[in-house]
């Protein structure tokens with residue numbers, strides 16, 4: 001689920017744009033001499049409209065911090081320390097669980113309690129289940145042909161049905177598990193070949209594993225080496241994910257397009273789209289040309305070709321690649337980080353895994369169902385580190401009330417999954433500590449019944465891939481912990497491991513997780 005021209009992504013993207021430019025250029029190049037006068041001129045009508053709108057409103061709007069003319073609360077978020085997730089969580093402690101901010105000319109409602117999350121994702125789901133629209137989202141989803149960016153409606157419903165039946169249905173899940181087992185065994189063999197005390201960047205290793213598995217199941221082969229215009233599929237997916245949020249016109253609809261043009265974002269978007277379209281067209285052409293042999297196993301594209309248009313297939317493939325890869329990899333990396341930081345938990349989990357597996361070379365799926373502590377560890381990881389800190393952006397389509405406040409059509413909605421998972425009102429026992437045992441007596445359902453932790457969102461737009469995600473994370477962690485013991489590199493203490501997170505579109509570790517594996521000899 002990467003995605004999505006959505007509110008948090010847009011903020012991250014602007015921050016990223018400024019940071020990226022400023023690392024390569026001086027201030028003059030970053031903001032050329034025409035930039036400030038032109039921007040002020042463009043802002044002027046907005047100041048006027050803003051003043052009129054504020055005076056004429058009789059609704060009881062949610063509270064929020066003071067805004068500056070034109071940019072609204074943008075400065076608070078862009079200048080805040082510790083990432084947007086922490087800045088908004090701290091602000092919500094002052095202004096309450098329904099907090100109204102304004103980014104540019106657009107109103108954003110920030111929801112920070114499980115009760116109000118339930119109002120948004122359940123009670124008023126129908127009025128809140130469309131996605132905000134933007135130029136990059138439209139272009140990179142092949143004109144909203146996908147599930148994730150698509151406005152709520154018949155097309156979204158049809159595409160979601162195809163995704164659920166063809167990618168997440170029993171037939172494909174069986175294939176996914178088989179491919180995962182083969183690739184996992186290859187990964188264990190390759191890590192085992194490393195000489196003693198070699199440090200491994202775990203996110204790189206896990207992402208390569210997932211790319212191979214997901215691409216084989218979706219596209220028929222790994223496509224790891226294949227390039228289009230000199231660009232790999234991974235580079236294209238990463239760029240697409242960044243570009244879907246990069247838009248000034250999203251928060252300044254009247255004149256932002258000029259800034260998009262002048263800052264080069266439009267050109268970058270076109271290049272990104274052409275690479276993406278070209279790569280996926282190459283994949284479709286290869287599928288059209290393939291000679292089917294008797295042992296050919298249909299991949300996801302094969303099964304879609306007879307029923308969807310090329311653009312629909314490309315858009316769905318992107319949802320799968322953006323949805324299934326980074327989110328699962330980030331979850332696994334956070335889980336491994338917490339385990340290394342908490343050696344007692346790691347030891348307890350390894351004991352469980354090694355007892356359940358017995359004496360054989362790797363873990364298989366039937367072993368996982370017996371591992372109750374593993375399930376608690378994965379839940380605790382998703383509570384503290386939901387990869388999508390604000391879920392995906394939503395937009396209110398008709399007037400409703402949340403927490404007793406009026407929410408007007410057009411308001412963008414951000415639900416702080418990160419803050420809700422750490423809320424001391426809900427998680428009474430050491431809310432920011434990693435304590436998987438807390439789940440011994442708590443039932444948590446990821447399908448949208450509970451709102452105390454919402455890593456997969458809820459309601460109609462909830463993540464359809466939650467079962468596949470849990471299956472992947474549990475299986476990979478069980479194998480990594482069964483086959484190896486993991487230590488921090490020499491000279492670093494476990495408790496010194498940096499646990500800060502930041503970033504867009506997902507909240508990943510600020511520093512890479514580099515660990516030293518030692519092979520566990522199951523035959524001893």
Ligand code: HEM
Nearest residue numbers: 001148323324327328388391392456457458461463465469
């Ligand atoms: C740990 C892994 C994952 C996490 C944390 C995650 C999280 C999320 C979240 C928070 C949303 C937005 C929900 C909302 O707006 O209420 C979402 C949507 C989505 N996810 Fe996932 N996801 C994961 C794995 C997957 C996988 C494996 C797929 C497989 C295809 C997937 C496909 C999607 C799609 C297509 C949507 C858009 C749904 C819609 O708009 O109707 N995700 N995901």
